[in-house]
Amino acid sequence: MxxxxxxxxxxxxxxxxxxxxxxxxxxxxxxxxxxxxxxxxxxxxxxxxxxxxxxxxxxxxxxxxxxxxxxxxxxxxxxxxxxxxxxxxxxxxxxxxxxxxxxxxxxxxxxxxxxxxxxxxxxxxxxxxxxxxxxxxxxxxxxxxxxxxxxxxxxxxxxxxxxxxxxxxxxxxxxxxxxxxxxxxxxxxxxxxxxxxxxxxxxxxxxxxxxxxxxxFGVERHTITFHGQAAHSGSTPMNVRKDALLAAGKLSAEIYTIAERHGGVCTIGSVKTWPGIVTSVVEKCEITLDQRNLDADNLAAMWQGAQDAAQKFAEEGSCTVEFGHLWNIExxxxxxxxxxxxxxxxxxxxxxxxxxxxxxxxxxxxxxxxxxxxxxxxxxxxxxxxxxxxxxxxxxxxxxxxxxxxxxxxxxxxxxxxx
The missing domain is CATH 3.40.630.10 (Zn peptidases)
Structure with a gap:
């Protein structure tokens, strides 16, 4: 003793x-x-x-x-x-x-x-x-x-x-x-x-x-980039816009559901928009996503869920999406x-x-x-x-x-x- x-x-x-x-x-x-x-x-x-x-x-x-x-x-x-x-x-x-x-x-x-x-x-x-x-x-x-x-x-x-x-x-x-x-x-x-x-x-x-x-926790960090179309903020009707930020915004809410579903945590830590001016619909929006989980299978499912959701929201807004890898650890x-x-x-x-x-x-x-x-x-x-x-x-x-x-x-x- x-x-x-x-x-x-x-x-x-x-x-x-x-x-x-x-x-x-x-x-x-x-x-x-x-x-x-x-x-x-x-x-x-x-x-x-x-x-x-x-x-x-x-x-x-x-x-x-x-x-x-x-x-x-x-x-x-x-x-x-x-x-x-x-x-x-x-x-x-x-x-x-x-x-x-x-x-x-x-x-x-x-x-x-x-x-x-x-x-x-x-x-x-x-x-x-x-x-x-x-x-x-x-x-x-x-x-x-x-x-x-x-x-x-x-x-x-x-x-x-x-x-x-x-x-x-x-x-x-x-x-x-x-x-x-x-x-x-x-x-x-x-x-x-x-x-x-x-x-x-x-x-x-x-x-x-x-x-x-x-x-x-294991960690998955990625960039997710939505591509839409720049358009005049005054003359473009809401229902025909290809707004990259709208798709990213929908994903911002969805990651909370993904985290809860798999017992982990998800964070969108940064958002960048192009052309980044007040008079234009967002043509391009890049976000960073950090996902963490103690279980490897759940971590993989969280990342897959984020990709699926991003693809869905991009299509809903007549946009496209691409994914980039930043860092990961098991x-x-x-x-x-x-x-x-x-x-x-x-x-x-x-x-x-x-x-x-x-x-x-x-x-x-x-x-x-x-x-x-x-x-x-x-x-x-x-x-x-x-x-x-x-x-x-x-x-x-x-x-x-x-x-x-x-x-x-x-x-x-x-x-x-x-x-």
């Missing part, structure tokens, strides 16, 4: 506040990857790690690892990310890392007092550039470790100031070409745990502090036994648990893609808001999440020993 007296969840709250003061301003968190504020956050973490009997390294992709040696070479990984979006929240990513730091402290106190070691090696990782806010490519560090990073494509990425990803990495001592070597860090990984704020309204709506995550379910362990850990610190999928992607998804059994723990987000300076979670819930992660750590260690 854990030495709970060595765990101090209030310390995690205090350190989160200290990090907020160090790397934020009146507009929110400013820990954008590979910037000076991000480096300050890393230095903050390293200083805390110096107090523990851990080995600290930075891998070839720029991920930071703190290793507490165990009796076994099998490794339990606890992960998070210190980087934020511009004007971001104080908890997104940093809670994961600082809660993991507190778990390392407890393990060190429990096993290190008499020179002992935990049964398995435990490693805390701060993944580099989870957000993708600067270069548009999320999960950079974890995808390098999972083998999913295409270095050639990554080399083409630039930030808004024209700085390349490669140059930004070089500025912090990392060579982009070497990033795939980070996969070496997963060779002994037997399980991966990640705590995260929910970033959505589900747990708050149920008045529950914690939930066990089933997996991350649904990534987490390990069933570790989800059970996560549920059990939650029930040891609060009366009720709830299982829910994650709409946003996380580093946990990349680790799971690499074949490492994975579990995620969500803590309630107030207002369901993240990536915003008003992002918040009740302090008592933050402390409960640290306790639950600590309990889950012990369960995961026992699970690794049995496998």
């Amino acid at each position: 854990s030495n709970s007296s060595a765990l101090d969840p209030q310390r995690t709250v205090d350190e989160l506040k200290a990090l907020r003061t160090l790397t934020g301003d009146n507009n929110g968190a400013q820990r954008v990857a590979f910037t000076n504020k991000w480096m300050e956050a890393r230095a903050f973490l390293k200083k805390k790690l110096l107090e523990l009997p851990v080995e600290v390294i930075t891998d070839p992709a720029g991920n930071l690892w703190a290793t507490l040696k165990g009796e076994s070479e099998k490794e339990l990984l606890i992960g998070g990310h210190l980087d934020s979006v511009p004007n971001g929240g104080w908890l997104d990513g940093s809670l994961n890392v600082l809660a993991g730091l507190e778990v390392l402290r407890r393990l060190s106190a429990q096993y290190g007092a008499d020179g002992g070691k935990p049964p398995v090696t435990v490693r805390l990782v701060d993944w580099a550039d989870e957000e993708g806010a600067r270069f548009g490519r999320s999960l950079y560090g974890s995808s390098a470790a999972s083998g999913q990073l295409n270095v050639h494509e990554a080399a083409q990425l630039h930030d808004k100031d024209g700085v390349s990803l490669g140059d930004a990495l070089m500025n912090v001592g990392v060579l982009l070409a070497d990033a795939p070597k980070a996969s070496e860090q997963l060779k002994n990984a037997a399980a991966y745990l990640e705590l995260h704020i929910e970033q959505g309204p589900v747990l708050e709506g149920m008045d529950l502090p914690l939930g066990a995550v089933l997996g991350t 649904p990534i379910p987490f390990d069933a036994e570790l989800i059970e362990a996560c549920d059990a850990a939650i029930l040891e610190v609060t009366p009720t648990s709830h299982r829910l999928p994650s709409g946003p992607l996380h580093d946990a998804a990349e680790v799971a893609r690499a074949g490492v059994p994975t579990a995620m723990l969500f803590v309630q987000s107030l207002y369901g808001i993240s990536h915003n300076k008003i992002e918040d979670t009740k302090e008592e819930h933050i402390k409960l999440s640290v306790e639950a992660l600590d309990r889950l750590t012990d369960k995961a260690i026992a699970w690794i020993q049995q496998h």
Whole structure:
């Protein structure tokens, strides 16, 4: 059993506040990857790690690892990310890392007092550039470790100031070409745990502090372009118009029905029209469609449903339609036994648990893609808001999440020993 007296969840709250003061301003968190504020956050973490009997390294992709040696070479990984979006929240990513730091402290106190070691090696990782806010490519560090990073494509990425990803990495001592070597860090990984704020309204709506995550949604992103005919807005009767925007508007409503039918979410995030003037019927309308579902078959059915509906609405309006592919990723379910362990850990610190999928992607998804059994723990987000300076979670819930992660750590260690 854990030495709970060595765990101090209030310390995690205090350190989160200290990090907020160090790397934020009146507009929110400013820990954008590979910037000076991000480096300050890393230095903050390293200083805390110096107090523990851990080995600290930075891998070839720029991920930071703190290793507490165990009796076994099998490794339990606890992960998070210190980087934020511009004007971001104080908890997104940093809670994961600082809660993991507190778990390392407890393990060190429990096993290190008499020179002992935990049964398995435990490693805390701060993944580099989870957000993708600067270069548009999320999960950079974890995808390098999972083998999913295409270095050639990554080399083409630039930030808004024209700085390349490669140059930004070089500025912090990392060579982009070497990033795939980070996969070496997963060779002994037997399980991966990640705590995260929910970033959505589900747990708050149920008045529950914690939930066990089933997996991350698969995503399909496409462009849908309707082609009609430009015509004078004053002289063209309504019943003979070939209005591309009308077809797109009908689809905008239909995606809600499609999402409800298949238990997913659909979003039209942008609309562009041509010729884009007030005196012309819309000749061309391009929309972007984002669809997400935890089930691969349902995700495919959602995309097919959107295509069928778009074709129908185009024909109704004497228009045509074409489809373009933007990006996709398959649904990534987490390990069933570790989800059970996560549920059990939650029930040891609060009366009720709830299982829910994650709409946003996380580093946990990349680790799971690499074949490492994975579990995620969500803590309630107030207002369901993240990536915003008003992002918040009740302090008592933050402390409960640290306790639950600590309990889950012990369960995961026992699970690794049995496998």
